[in-house]
Each structure stands twice: as C-alpha cells, then as structure tokens.
Amino acid sequence: MNSKWFLFWGCVVLVLGSVAGMIVTQHQRAEAVRGWETATTSLDLPYRLPLAGVNVALTQYLDEDGRLDAELNAIEAAGFTWVRQTFLWAEIEPEQGTFDWNEADAIVNAVADHPKLQLVAVVDSAPDWARNTLATGYDYAPPADPAQYAAFASAFAGRYGDTITYYQIWDEPNIRSHWGSSDPRPAHYKTMLCAAYDSIHAADSSSNVIMAALAPTVETGPLNLSDLLFLRTMYELGGGDCFDAAAAKPYGYNLDPDDRQVDSEVLNFSRWILLREEMVAQGDATKPLWGSNFGWNYLPADWDGTPSIWGSVSAAEQEQFTRDAFRRARDEWPWTGGLILQHWQPDAPATDGINGFAIAPVIDSWLANGPLVPVDDGLLPGLHSPDNAFTTYSENWQVQTSGADYIPREPGPNVGADAVPPDPEADASAVKNQITVQFSGTAFALPVQRDNYTAYLYVTIDGEQANVLPRNRQGDAYIILTSPERTAQLDLILVAEGLSDGVHTAEIIHRPDHGDDRWPIQGYAVATPPDTGRYTRNMLISGVIGVLALLGAGI
Incomplete structure (x- = not known):
C-alpha cells in the first residue's frame, strides 16, 4: 500500500513539475521573441530604412580648415548613413525676423557633399524673444506660441528642402531639463508638433517629420514623465496624425543589448519595444520608430569628471554591445527607422561624463575588428519599397516608391472583355520582363496588387523554383494575380521559407509581357524568423513527462 501511495504522489509531483516546466518555457519563449516581427507574415510594418547613424555636433569643426570634411569622411567610412545634428532656432533667429544661416549652411552643404550620408535635422531651442516670460534665460525652453516655432520650421524647410528630408521636432520634451526647467506639458508639445508638421510639409513636400526623441525614464510626473506615458498621451490628445515617425532613446545603461526584460520599470535597450507596442495598439504600426540616441558609456578608472548618468560599462563591452545592438535591431525589429549611436564626439567640457560615449577617438580600433555595422549585401529583414x-x-x-508595373512593349489588351490572357503553361524562361532581388534572410514574400484580370508572376530563388508556391505542368512556381473576389486587393504572398542564412537571389518574371497597368509589385518582404525550436522541444518533453506521470498515477 505504501509503495502505491509513494508511486501515486511521485507521479503527482511529476505532473505538477511538467506543468510548471511548460509554463516557464512558455514564458521564456515569449520573452525571447517579444518585439520580433516578421515582414513575411504581416504588412503592418513601415518600409525599411538604412539602419545605422551617429549623433554629431558639427559646429565644433567649422573653425578649422578641412576638419569638417575630414570628420564626415571618417563617419562615412565607419558605415553610418544618418548624421543627427541639432540646429538651434535660438542661434539662427536670435531676434525675430533676423536670421543667421551661416553655420547651418556650412553644415548642410558639407553633408550634401557626402552622398552616402543623410542629415536628421533636430530643430530645437526657442530664442529668448519667443519663450514664455517665465522661461526666459533657460536653455531649451519651448516657445510661448507654437505658431512662431512652426514659422521658423517652415523657413528652415524652405531653405534646405532640396537637401534635407528628415526633420525632428524638438528633443526630450518629456523631461524638465529640456523643457525650460518647467514641468513637461504634452498638450503644448502636441500643438507645437502639429503646427510644425503642417508647415514643414507645406514647405517641403518630400519631408519626413519625426516626433521628438523621448528620454527614457520611469518617472510619472510632474518633473519628468515616462517616455511610454508621454507617447500614449500624445495619441490620446490626437497627435498621432502629426508625425511620420516616432522616436525613442534606447540607451543600454548597465545591461547588454540582449537583455530581454521588457518592463516599464526597467531602463534597457529592450525598453524600445514598449513604445513600438504602444504604436501598434494605437493603429500606427506602419510608422517607423527611430532610436535617436542609443549606446553605452565608458569612462576610464581614473576618471575624475562628472559621472555618467547613463550607467557605465567597460571599453570592450562598449564596442561589443554596440555591434550586438545593431545586429539585434537588424534581424529582429523591422519596424526600426534609423538607430543612431550616441555620440561621434560631444561638444562638451572635457570633464563632462557625456564624453564616455565618444567613438571618434576609438573608431579606428573598432573598425580593425571588422565592420561596426552589418554590411548590407541584400535587402535586410523587413518590408521594402519596390525602388531600392x-x-x-x-x-x-x-x-x-509605391509600386512597379511593366510598360507595354506593343499595344495589346489584357484586361476587360477583350483581354488576351497569358498561358500559365507557357515557358516562363522565354519572357524577359524580369526583376532580380538580392536579399539577406531565410524567408521571402511578395506584397502584390491583385485585381479582376489575368496575369502571373513566376519566381525562382537561387535558380530553384520558389519552395512555397504552386507549380504549373512545366514545374514553374507561380503567383496568379487574379484576386479571388475579382476586386482590387493587396495580398502578401509567401514565396519561400526555410532558406539558409545568407544572401539569396530571387528572380521574378511577370506575364503578360504587354503590361497591365495594375502596378502588381508593391514591394518585397524579407524575414529571419526566430528559432524557437528549443522551446518547442522543452514543451514537448514536459508534456510527455506529464502524460506518462498521469498514466502512472492512474488519473
């Protein structure tokens, strides 16, 4: 009897242990893949942008002949695309209606001479004459009248619209130190943002307006307001229509970039995911989320200046964490806009702890260990415009940007009652209206515009037929562009999956070769889905143990 009871309770313990194991494994899996989105399964993503950038303070080089150009050459050689530069309204328009564009002109023109670089212009800091009377004398005080800020933003965009595309409206409006030593006021910033958004788009039709980068903080007011709460409040106030992209500052502090805690009370690189989830919840999934400032601060052991408020890591960790952060954002977060490193070389006193971010003094040694930024040999994981x-x-x-279509070589109908549909059994290799796509990922999909007409896309990957698509009698993998409902609709068609890591070549042939004026190619989607195999195996093992234990217990 005792042995039976012992067996029974032993089996009960095993059942409970297997259940606990499954719960723990499920939690681990959820933590590992949180924020990881795959463009081959959803179109709720923005078009992918170049990833890497660096914050700069280029005014410090203007007084040395050739220095600015030399620094931009070095930034370009390091593999960066974005250079995020602040332009101070207070310095450009110190008196109302009186503008001094000299420094701004020099910077904009210098960056324009480096075609691989793109400016992100942060329009910041109201002049004394435009500030609230209670905030005069405070740096980074907001304007009393948002319309005056919008007027300056319009003048700025009108002057530089042929060169600059990306404009960022202020910086860190959620903390007191960047709001004129006043408590943050989301409603005031929202009014300012909306006014600037309209004025910039009116002056520069190709502009892209980025909301201010929000400082990471867990405070809930009144002095400072959590980045997550500030973003949520912006949406509640109706500000979601007043920006083309949002921005955060995903500093790593003391934690490595693969720390996967996602918690509103934790400051780490993964905190960025919370803001993405808020954007998705607000119906803004197709807008990018920029990382306007990120990085890890290193100060030597004998540092006697002001301490870092961003945590501290070793020199070796600073380099490795930066590499790992770019890699993680590249592979896991296709919703990322630019990820902009803090900092090339701060223009700050030598004793300021912000100098622990400076990479200019160490960039050569970093690059000696290989490229800092993953080299793009093909489309990154994410959703891409047809024009890339x-x-x-x-x-x-x-x-x-919005689509690709084949122009008829010869007149010939292929739609409507007089349509001459292509033969899906024809030899696809005989048709020359071809697209070739290089991509880096393990899965590939095509967003296509389907409609009430007959046409086909034939797809191969690395010379082999796409492994997910159906085949015709000749063995060609194809997509039919006739919509099931016979109406215009955008569909995401998975083309291939389970590919090896690395660069692949997709070749797409479009039939009919007379064109169809339907713009069927709406982009390209690439993904590297997370490997969750070990979690699945652990769940299976726990489940088998639990079932055997139940059988042993006779339950």
Whole structure:
C-alpha cells in the first residue's frame, strides 16, 4: 500500500513539475521573441530604412580648415548613413525676423557633399524673444506660441528642402531639463508638433517629420514623465496624425543589448519595444520608430569628471554591445527607422561624463575588428519599397516608391472583355520582363496588387523554383494575380521559407509581357524568423513527462 501511495504522489509531483516546466518555457519563449516581427507574415510594418547613424555636433569643426570634411569622411567610412545634428532656432533667429544661416549652411552643404550620408535635422531651442516670460534665460525652453516655432520650421524647410528630408521636432520634451526647467506639458508639445508638421510639409513636400526623441525614464510626473506615458498621451490628445515617425532613446545603461526584460520599470535597450507596442495598439504600426540616441558609456578608472548618468560599462563591452545592438535591431525589429549611436564626439567640457560615449577617438580600433555595422549585401529583414538598391528591373519597367508595373512593349489588351490572357503553361524562361532581388534572410514574400484580370508572376530563388508556391505542368512556381473576389486587393504572398542564412537571389518574371497597368509589385518582404525550436522541444518533453506521470498515477 505504501509503495502505491509513494508511486501515486511521485507521479503527482511529476505532473505538477511538467506543468510548471511548460509554463516557464512558455514564458521564456515569449520573452525571447517579444518585439520580433516578421515582414513575411504581416504588412503592418513601415518600409525599411538604412539602419545605422551617429549623433554629431558639427559646429565644433567649422573653425578649422578641412576638419569638417575630414570628420564626415571618417563617419562615412565607419558605415553610418544618418548624421543627427541639432540646429538651434535660438542661434539662427536670435531676434525675430533676423536670421543667421551661416553655420547651418556650412553644415548642410558639407553633408550634401557626402552622398552616402543623410542629415536628421533636430530643430530645437526657442530664442529668448519667443519663450514664455517665465522661461526666459533657460536653455531649451519651448516657445510661448507654437505658431512662431512652426514659422521658423517652415523657413528652415524652405531653405534646405532640396537637401534635407528628415526633420525632428524638438528633443526630450518629456523631461524638465529640456523643457525650460518647467514641468513637461504634452498638450503644448502636441500643438507645437502639429503646427510644425503642417508647415514643414507645406514647405517641403518630400519631408519626413519625426516626433521628438523621448528620454527614457520611469518617472510619472510632474518633473519628468515616462517616455511610454508621454507617447500614449500624445495619441490620446490626437497627435498621432502629426508625425511620420516616432522616436525613442534606447540607451543600454548597465545591461547588454540582449537583455530581454521588457518592463516599464526597467531602463534597457529592450525598453524600445514598449513604445513600438504602444504604436501598434494605437493603429500606427506602419510608422517607423527611430532610436535617436542609443549606446553605452565608458569612462576610464581614473576618471575624475562628472559621472555618467547613463550607467557605465567597460571599453570592450562598449564596442561589443554596440555591434550586438545593431545586429539585434537588424534581424529582429523591422519596424526600426534609423538607430543612431550616441555620440561621434560631444561638444562638451572635457570633464563632462557625456564624453564616455565618444567613438571618434576609438573608431579606428573598432573598425580593425571588422565592420561596426552589418554590411548590407541584400535587402535586410523587413518590408521594402519596390525602388531600392538591391532590386534591378529589365527594361520597360516603371518603378515608384509605391509600386512597379511593366510598360507595354506593343499595344495589346489584357484586361476587360477583350483581354488576351497569358498561358500559365507557357515557358516562363522565354519572357524577359524580369526583376532580380538580392536579399539577406531565410524567408521571402511578395506584397502584390491583385485585381479582376489575368496575369502571373513566376519566381525562382537561387535558380530553384520558389519552395512555397504552386507549380504549373512545366514545374514553374507561380503567383496568379487574379484576386479571388475579382476586386482590387493587396495580398502578401509567401514565396519561400526555410532558406539558409545568407544572401539569396530571387528572380521574378511577370506575364503578360504587354503590361497591365495594375502596378502588381508593391514591394518585397524579407524575414529571419526566430528559432524557437528549443522551446518547442522543452514543451514537448514536459508534456510527455506529464502524460506518462498521469498514466502512472492512474488519473
């Protein structure tokens, strides 16, 4: 009897242990993949932008002949695309209606001479004449009248619209130190943002307006307001229509970039995910989220200046964490805009702890260990515009950011009652209206515009038929562009999956070769889905143990 009871309770313990194991494994899996989105399964993503950038203070080089150009050469050689530079309204328009554009002109023109670099212009700091009377004398005080800020933003965009595309409206409005030593006021910033958004778009039709980068903080007011709460409040106030992208500052502090805690009370690199989740919850999933400032601060052991308020790591960790952060954002977060490192070389006193971010003094040694930023040999994981650097089209294609279509070589109907549909059994290799796409990922999909017409796309990956698509009698993998409902609709079609890591080549042939004026190619989607195999195996093992224990207990 005792042995039976012992067996029974032993089996009960095993059942409970297997259940606990499954719960723990499920939690671990959820933590590992949180924030990881795959462009081959959802179109609720922005088009992917170049990833890497660096914050700069270029005014410090203007007084030395050739220095500015030399620094920009070094930034370009390091593999960065974005250079995030602050332009102070207080310095450009110190008196109302009186502008001094000299320094701004020099910086904008110098960056324009480096085609691989793009400016992110942060328009910041109201002049004394425009500030609230209670905030005069405070740096970074907001304007009393948002319309005056919008007027300056319009003048700025009107002057530089041919060179600058990305404008950022203020910086850190959620903390007192960047709001004129006043308590943050989301409603005031929202009014300012909306006014600037309209004025910049009116002056520069190609502009992209980024909301201010929010400082990471767990405080809930009144002195400082959590970045997450500030963003949520912006949406509640109706500010979601007043920016083309949001921005955060995902500093790593003392934690490495693969620390996967996502908690409103934790400051780490993964905190960024919370803001993305808020944007998704607010219906803004197709807007990018920029990392306007990120990085790890290193100060030597004998440092006697002001301490770092951003945590501290070793020199070796600073380099490795930066590399790992770029890698993680590249592979896991296709919703990322630019991820901009703090800092090339701060223009600050030598005793200021912010100098622990400076990479200019160490960039050569970092690059000696290999590229800092993952080298792009193909489209990154994410959703991409039809017009991109890694896609080539045969002649007679017309390509725009929003779509690609084949121009008829000869007159010939292929829609409506007089349509001459292509033969899906025809030899696809005989058709020359071809697209070639280089991509880096393990899965590939095509967003396509389907409609009430007959046309086909034939797809191969690395010379082999796409492994997810159906085949015709000749063995060609194809997508039919006829919509099931016979109405215009955008569909995401998975083309291939389970590919090896690395760069692949997709070749797409479009039939009919007379064109169809339907703009079927709406972009390209690449993904590297997370490897969750070990969690699945652990769940399976726990489940098997639990079932055997139940059988042993006779339950």
